Amino acid sequence: MGIEPSLSRLSLNQITTDLWSLQEAVEGCVRAEIPWISIWRHKIQEIGLAESKRIVQDSGLKVSSICRGGMFPAATASEREKRLDDNKRAVEEAAELGTDTLVLVCGPAPDRDIATARKWVEEGIEKLVPFAKSHGVKLGIEPLHPMYAADRSVIVTLGQANQMAQNYAPTEVGVVVDVFHVWWDPELYEQIKQASGRILGFHVSDWVVPMPDMFKGRGMMGDGVIEIRRIREAAEAAGYTGPIEVEIINQAIWDRPGDDVLKEIKTSYVEHV
Amino acid sequence: MGIEPSLSRLSLNQITTDLWSLQEAVEGCVRAEIPWISIWRHKIQEIGLAESKRIVQDSGLKVSSICRGGMFPAATASEREKRLDDNKRAVEEAAELGTDTLVLVCGPAPDRDIATARKWVEEGIEKLVPFAKSHGVKLGIEPLHPMYAADRSVIVTLGQANQMAQNYAPTEVGVVVDVFHVWWDPELYEQIKQASGRILGFHVSDWVVPMPDMFKGRGMMGDGVIEIRRIREAAEAAGYTGPIEVEIINQAIWDRPGDDVLKEIKTSYVEHV
Numbered sequence: 001m002g003i004e005p006s007l008s009r010l011s012l013n014q015i016t017t018d019l020w021s022l023q024e025a026v027e028g029c030v031r032a033e034i035p036w037i038s039i040w041r042h043k044i045q046e047i048g049l050a051e052s053k054r055i056v057q058d059s060g061l062k063v064s065s066i067c068r069g070g071m072f073p074a075a076t077a078s079e080r081e082k083r084l085d086d087n088k089r090a091v092e093e094a095a096e097l098g099t100d101t102l103v104l105v106c107g108p109a110p111d112r113d114i115a116t117a118r119k120w121v122e123e124g125i126e127k128l129v130p131f132a133k134s135h136g137v138k139l140g141i142e143p144l145h146p147m148y149a150a151d152r153s154v155i156v157t158l159g160q161a162n163q164m165a166q167n168y169a170p171t172e173v174g175v176v177v178d179v180f181h182v183w184w185d186p187e188l189y190e191q192i193k194q195a196s197g198r199i200l201g202f203h204v205s206d207w208v209v210p211m212p213d214m215f216k217g218r219g220m221m222g223d224g225v226i227e228i229r230r231i232r233e234a235a236e237a238a239g240y241t242g243p244i245e246v247e248i249i250n251q252a253i254w255d256r257p258g259d260d261v262l263k264e265i266k267t268s269y270v271e272h273v
Numbered sequence: 274m275g276i277e278p279s280l281s282r283l284s285l286n287q288i289t290t291d292l293w294s295l296q297e298a299v300e301g302c303v304r305a306e307i308p309w310i311s312i313w314r315h316k317i318q319e320i321g322l323a324e325s326k327r328i329v330q331d332s333g334l335k336v337s338s339i340c341r342g343g344m345f346p347a348a349t350a351s352e353r354e355k356r357l358d359d360n361k362r363a364v365e366e367a368a369e370l371g372t373d374t375l376v377l378v379c380g381p382a383p384d385r386d387i388a389t390a391r392k393w394v395e396e397g398i399e400k401l402v403p404f405a406k407s408h409g410v411k412l413g414i415e416p417l418h419p420m421y422a423a424d425r426s427v428i429v430t431l432g433q434a435n436q437m438a439q440n441y442a443p444t445e446v447g448v449v450v451d452v453f454h455v456w457w458d459p460e461l462y463e464q465i466k467q468a469s470g471r472i473l474g475f476h477v478s479d480w481v482v483p484m485p486d487m488f489k490g491r492g493m494m495g496d497g498v499i500e501i502r503r504i505r506e507a508a509e510a511a512g513y514t515g516p517i518e519v520e521i522i523n524q525a526i527w528d529r530p531g532d533d534v535l536k537e538i539k540t541s542y543v544e545h546v
Contacts (some may be wrong), residue, residue: 112500118459147420149457150482158300160459184422186391186433214487223421227385228473 001231004243004270011036011064013203013247014043017258021148022052024258026059032262036064036243040105044093053096063099064243065140065176066090071107072124073154079262083107087128093218094133101130103140103176103201106155108148117154122164124273129172140200141165142176144182147214158182158191162198168197177235178203178247180218183226192234199240203229204273205248216251220264222272232273244273274504277543278517284309284337285538286476286520287316290531295325297531299332306334309516310336311376317366326369337451337516338413338474339363344380345397345428346390353393356380360401368408373471375405376413376449379380379428381421390427395437402445413473414438415449417455420487431455431464435471443471451476451520452472453491456499465507472513477501477546478521489524493537495545505546519546 022043069090074085096100109117142159144153204225211217295316342363367375382390414434419427434448479497484490
């Protein structure tokens, strides 16, 4: 095993403590001395953007990313325009909250035609880039695990994400590597190398067996089968030294006191990330 | 939509009616005029190989494949030898029951080291080929969906399966295409083309949303999002005109009367495969 990452890179992805409001999550990070936070849009909506901004700024926390834009494919052109407008709001929120990274969960197909849905993702990104650029926000394409191909994202491999990102400058579009989504991929290390200079985020959790739930079943780092450290070191070799988000979607973890979860995250991070 | 496949290619993969014994499954196929059956080894074990052979021969059904060999990776060399021995028994059973195809579900890693496990799969196949060849049995590497990478198979893409198969003659090792396992893959059609002359089986079911269970949650053809006909036609363009196995692992379908299930399979097959 290599060397553990610095705690100065640790970021709480807010979905990990989904029962907390933004205020509570921020206070939790400050108490736990976690320097970064990734903010979800449904938490911003609860209190509004101005209040969210005030809370974050008062805390001194840094914002690693906003989750999430994307969801580009839709059956009609007018609905796709609406999705684009929503992505522009997400860009504005990212800029306002002081992060340069908007994570894209690209969305499922509205029907069985996955190839066309993939084209709509490309189109959506193409239309969004100029707006994002003018706000100083980069788009991070996050490939999701293929088990979400039908309901969350038609972009399911790092290879696909790289291919789309490479149409743009690294200051415009990059990729987000989440170990839960990519660990199974036989081309993983080759594609991480391909992503050199374009990795905009790195997310950790673990794949536990048996998985309690397809959506809310991610594990704490170290509890599963993923070679997290090896993947993290590969991302570093590809130039990524930014924040490392702990993103665990898990009902049992949500049900625990947030402070306890943050404490365990720090221990697991040092040992397994 | 293209033209439906001939009913003369329809095969019942026995796991679809898992509550039926081999005798019951065979009788069900005869009643439903389904000409092929794929036999699972746990059903052979219930009554022995000789009795299984008698049942199949008396029925006049053709056997499309035996499910399954594989499960190669194990922590110790002696355990891997045991797995190899078990694979040899599977080859003998395939030969005895009159099919030339043994489906390989390659197995999970015994620990976090998925790369080594993949090498053990390659080694296992290499050791098994001469024995299989001498029995007139081909090995069909079946990539499983990446959501089974931790507990069932480290071989998760058709690209991987093709790469391994290409070390051998098409009469020795090929691939099995199961739409449930491969539909999400951005390289699917390219890899089906790559597999030309080497496709040893074609399995159908559907991916339903939401999925009731990660293992026992497959849907009836037409109930989900998979472009089954498009994939089947691609397999045909790559030279595969053999039996089409309906393999649906689903508790709710198991709980229904088998004859009803077979009736629905025939309708769905004509409409959606």
